[in-house]
Each structure stands twice: as C-alpha cells, then as structure tokens.
Amino acid sequence: MPLFTLGINHHTAPLSVREQVAFHAERVPEALTDLTRCKPVHEAAILSTCNRTEVYVATDVPEAATHWLAEYHGLARHEIEPYLYSYPERDAIRHAFRVASGLDSMVLGEPQILGQMKEAVRAADEAGTLGTTLHKLFQHSFAAAKAVRSTTAIGANIVSMAAAAVRLAGRIFERIADQRILLIGAGEMIDLCARHFVAQQPKQVVIANRTVERGRALADRLGGTAIRLEELGERLSHFDIVVSCTASPLPIIGLGMAERAIKLRRHRPMFMVDLAVPRDIEREVGDMDDVFLYTIDDLAHVVESGLESRQAAVVDAEAIIAERVEAFLRWLATRGTVPVIRSLRDAAERARRHEIELALRLLAKGEDPARVLDQFSHRLTNKFLHAPTQALTRAGSDRDELQSVVAQLFHLHLDPHLGE
Structure with missing residues (x-):
C-alpha cells in the first residue's frame, strides 16, 4: 500500500492558517476513525503540534486525505490548498525521518518533536489505524532520529x-x-x-x-x-x-x-x-x-542564535537519512513478494509432508530404509523441480529471460556450449 504525507507547517503557512487545521489531542482518535472511513485510506496517523499538522496515510488515492482535511475542519479546499504540501512515497519517508530528527523544526535539532511523534503513533495505535506499513515507517523514523542525534552535533547549542x-x-x-x-x-x-x-x-x-x-x-x-x-x-x-x-x-x-x-x-x-x-x-x-x-x-527570530554550529551537522544528518530511506524502500518492496514467498513455502511444505508420510508407511511395512530414503529424495526433488522444468520446456519468446531468472534463483552457472 503506497505511503503518502499531507501537511501544513511553519515553513508553508502563518499561524493564522495553521491554527485552523490543528487537532486537539482529545479529538485525534475521532478524527483518525473518521479519516479511515474514507474507503481508499487504509492506515492513518495525525501529527499536530504548534508548528505543524501532518497526516500520514497508506492509500492508493492521496486526494482523499486532502479533501478530508478541509472538510473535517469546515474549510473550503481552496482556502488551505496553497499552504499544503504533499509527499508521495519516497519523499514521505524522507520527510518523516527529517521531522523525527529535528531537521524540519522551527528550532533546528530540537528534541521535543520526537516525543510528539511518538504520541501521534500511540494515538493511532489505540485508534486502530496504525497498520504494518505506518508502524514500520515510524519505527524507522525513530531509529533514524537516534542515529542522527548520536552521531552528529545537530542538537548542540539549541536555544529553545x-x-x-x-x-x-x-x-x-x-x-x-x-x-x-x-x-x-x-x-x-x-x-x-x-x-x-x-x-x-x-x-x-x-x-x-x-x-x-x-x-x-x-x-x-x-x-x-x-x-x-x-x-x-x-x-x-x-x-x-x-x-x-x-x-x-x-x-x-x-x-x-x-x-x-x-x-x-x-x-x-x-x-x-x-x-x-x-x-x-x-x-x-x-x-x-x-x-x-x-x-x-x-x-523563531530569537532561536537563530547557535544555528551555525548546527548547520554544519545537517549535511551529515541528511546523509544518514538518505541511507535509511533507501533501506526502508527496500523493506516496502519486499512486502509485495510476501504472498508469493508464503505460497511457495506452503507448497513445498505440503510436498514434504506427503513424501514423509509415504516414506513412513513404507518403513512400517519393513522395506529397506536405504531404498526408502533414496526414493524419498528422488520424489521430493522431482516435485520441487517439476514446475520450473515444465515452465522452461513450454517457454516461448520469453525463454531467455526465464532461463536467466531460473539460473539466478538456483545459483546456476550455465555452460554456453552445453546445448551444442
């Protein structure tokens, strides 16, 4: 399920606009429930602080969150749209990591935002809107923040x-x-x-x-x-x-x-x-x-003192975040293969159980154990190789591609002269 972030913050909007879309803590559970009633929105979390209101969602239709935010606060969409930012998957991940690390705060490197994000996660979890994808996103965000704070000077000389x-x-x-x-x-x-x-x-x-x-x-x-x-x-x-x-x-x-x-x-x-x-x-x-x-x-004008010493750490912090964004994207990509992997393992397990049962029956009849084991291994090997062998035999125009995939899956070193 694609990730998406919609928000408004001190960079994009004045206080007079931000206060119109703020969520009070006691209303967040109700808001989350209301948001996930929108059929395209499967997971959701809301981060609302003095400086920002952000909605993190897992959805195929990101426009649904934008429409919902305006409607929930009784605003016309055109009233807040000029101040909104929206990030698709890769940018949404990077943004979450930067927010948790204090790189997007009014006070660069301030630590309070991390606690506020954890509270947002807790609220979403209690509301039942924190699915696997968002849970993993925020856990990776917290890990990125820890790495940034422990290995850079981003939190030094902060004027709160x-x-x-x-x-x-x-x-x-x-x-x-x-x-x-x-x-x-x-x-x-x-x-x-x-x-x-x-x-x-x-x-x-x-x-x-x-x-x-x-x-x-x-x-x-x-x-x-x-x-x-x-x-x-x-x-x-x-x-x-x-x-x-x-x-x-x-x-x-x-x-x-x-x-x-x-x-x-x-x-x-x-x-x-x-x-x-x-x-x-x-x-x-x-x-x-x-x-x-x-x-x-x-x-904000007062907190700029001490900024120069922290700015030097931003480059290092951004490098850490970039690396962790790629790691999280790899995790997202593997989630798409989970059903196939599960089906493959289930099929292999069924084949294994069937052959084990057959072998045990033969042994119970008194047949030679060495012969039973040899037959067991041959049958199991043939069952595992039947589907890929059949696919290669019946392959048409995609034969070369299929052969390459099979060689990669089974770590084969093909001899180019073998078929001559």
Missing part, C-alpha cells in the same frame, strides 16, 4: 522556545527577579518555560490550569502556587509576565480581559507569550500600547 521567551522578557524588564509570572497550562511546554523563568528567581510564580490538581503538582515542584483557570479574569492584573500554552479551542484571554487588567495595573507594561495553536490570547491584545505579545512564530 522557552529560553527565547526569557530572552524577550529580559528586553522588556530590567530584572525578571522583580516580576510576577503567570503560566497558563500545565503541559510539557509550560513545564519547560517554567523551569527557565524560575531560574531567574522571579518574585512570584503562579500556575493557572483547568485541572487545579495538575497545576498544583507543577507549582509544588517550582515553589509556586496554583489557581483555577476561572480565576484568571480577576487575577490577571497581578502579573507582569504571562506565558500560555493550552489545548483550548478558543482564546482564554480576550481583548476585554486584557484591557481591564492593564487599567488595573495603571498601564504598567505586561509581557505575554502565546505558545498555543490555536491561540490562547486574542490577536487584538497585541495591538494594545502597554502589552508586548509574542506568538510562537515571533520567537
């Missing part, structure tokens, strides 16, 4: 999104140690940001999360406190720095909430970072005079 957020905050405030920080969400990205900000020893750290117990668990590790998301409106004005990354389908901080907070702060500046896709903070908030709002795309 979290570190970039701290750098930007440092441009607004002279001392982060004098500021109060609010972190909205309790996922991996917020955890990473929290550790970077806490290292600056801020005046206060508060975690706001829909599930307060999860927020409290993170706050306890950081020496902070936790509040319910519902308290955000009345507490927002207390904070100088706000970092948000949730899976909310709708903005958590709207223009009205931000305006009230700034008024209560007597127009003291507020630094905000929105790492969510779709956005947690309404776009219009960034137009306010006293708010410095940065999205995940804005942070």
Whole structure:
C-alpha cells in the first residue's frame, strides 16, 4: 500500500492558517476513525503540534486525505490548498525521518518533536489505524532520529522556545527577579518555560490550569502556587509576565480581559507569550500600547542564535537519512513478494509432508530404509523441480529471460556450449 504525507507547517503557512487545521489531542482518535472511513485510506496517523499538522496515510488515492482535511475542519479546499504540501512515497519517508530528527523544526535539532511523534503513533495505535506499513515507517523514523542525534552535533547549542521567551522578557524588564509570572497550562511546554523563568528567581510564580490538581503538582515542584483557570479574569492584573500554552479551542484571554487588567495595573507594561495553536490570547491584545505579545512564530527570530554550529551537522544528518530511506524502500518492496514467498513455502511444505508420510508407511511395512530414503529424495526433488522444468520446456519468446531468472534463483552457472 503506497505511503503518502499531507501537511501544513511553519515553513508553508502563518499561524493564522495553521491554527485552523490543528487537532486537539482529545479529538485525534475521532478524527483518525473518521479519516479511515474514507474507503481508499487504509492506515492513518495525525501529527499536530504548534508548528505543524501532518497526516500520514497508506492509500492508493492521496486526494482523499486532502479533501478530508478541509472538510473535517469546515474549510473550503481552496482556502488551505496553497499552504499544503504533499509527499508521495519516497519523499514521505524522507520527510518523516527529517521531522523525527529535528531537521524540519522551527528550532533546528530540537528534541521535543520526537516525543510528539511518538504520541501521534500511540494515538493511532489505540485508534486502530496504525497498520504494518505506518508502524514500520515510524519505527524507522525513530531509529533514524537516534542515529542522527548520536552521531552528529545537530542538537548542540539549541536555544529553545522557552529560553527565547526569557530572552524577550529580559528586553522588556530590567530584572525578571522583580516580576510576577503567570503560566497558563500545565503541559510539557509550560513545564519547560517554567523551569527557565524560575531560574531567574522571579518574585512570584503562579500556575493557572483547568485541572487545579495538575497545576498544583507543577507549582509544588517550582515553589509556586496554583489557581483555577476561572480565576484568571480577576487575577490577571497581578502579573507582569504571562506565558500560555493550552489545548483550548478558543482564546482564554480576550481583548476585554486584557484591557481591564492593564487599567488595573495603571498601564504598567505586561509581557505575554502565546505558545498555543490555536491561540490562547486574542490577536487584538497585541495591538494594545502597554502589552508586548509574542506568538510562537515571533520567537523563531530569537532561536537563530547557535544555528551555525548546527548547520554544519545537517549535511551529515541528511546523509544518514538518505541511507535509511533507501533501506526502508527496500523493506516496502519486499512486502509485495510476501504472498508469493508464503505460497511457495506452503507448497513445498505440503510436498514434504506427503513424501514423509509415504516414506513412513513404507518403513512400517519393513522395506529397506536405504531404498526408502533414496526414493524419498528422488520424489521430493522431482516435485520441487517439476514446475520450473515444465515452465522452461513450454517457454516461448520469453525463454531467455526465464532461463536467466531460473539460473539466478538456483545459483546456476550455465555452460554456453552445453546445448551444442
């Protein structure tokens, strides 16, 4: 079954487009089931992160996935088609390997994408849409990523999104140690940001999360406190720095909430970072005079430091990936011969069993064992050679080609003068 990848990412589309086709984690199983109801789609996996939404499928009709993606999100196909990329088999394999290795990330070499891909595989497996082909593709992707990271410097000197957020905050405030920080969400990205900000020893750290117990668990590790998301409106004005990354389908901080907070702060500046896709903070908030709002795309300009040392490793990484792509293509090619190999072995096994049974009956009658073994070997050899011999005898215009195949299969060294 041919492989195919359809996607949209930070290279091809702005945040305003990416957020329209993002999949929230809790909706991925339902989406996978819906996608594989399209008869041409036999296997599927969805990778949806802040920077990309990609659909990996095994299908003979790749257009089905494109149509489904637009329809599922309630969009006209022409609205997203200019931003989409689609890769047939070889390119799809290479792309998966590059994504897993961090070569296609906004932050070159960042390691988080590997965990996100593994989560996508787990979701597809649980949804029952991860067949043999995609399972093998992702396992090879993880192996390629491991080889790249262990043998090249692709992961050296990385400036993460979290570190970039701290750098930007440092441009607004002279001392982060004098500021109060609010972190909205309790996922991996917020955890990473929290550790970077806490290292600056801020005046206060508060975690706001829909599930307060999860927020409290993170706050306890950081020496902070936790509040319910519902308290955000009345507490927002207390904070100088706000970092948000949730899976909310709708903005958590709207223009009205931000305006009230700034008024209560007597127009003291507020630094905000929105790492969510779709956005947690309404776009219009960034137009306010006293708010410095940065999205995940804005942070891309900061993460370029340290890039040169990693760029030198890209050549080595691409060579590793190219080699592994060829290996995976060979595996795909052999899958087409599996039914023939299985039938050949089954036929040989049936012949072997039949001759063994005959030989055992003859031995039970008291016949000479040496004679029985000799007859057994002759009959078995004749059965194995009957089909190829008959094919060669009856061959027509393709005789030369057939002879060459038989010679290759049986490792024969033909004497060109034998038939003279």
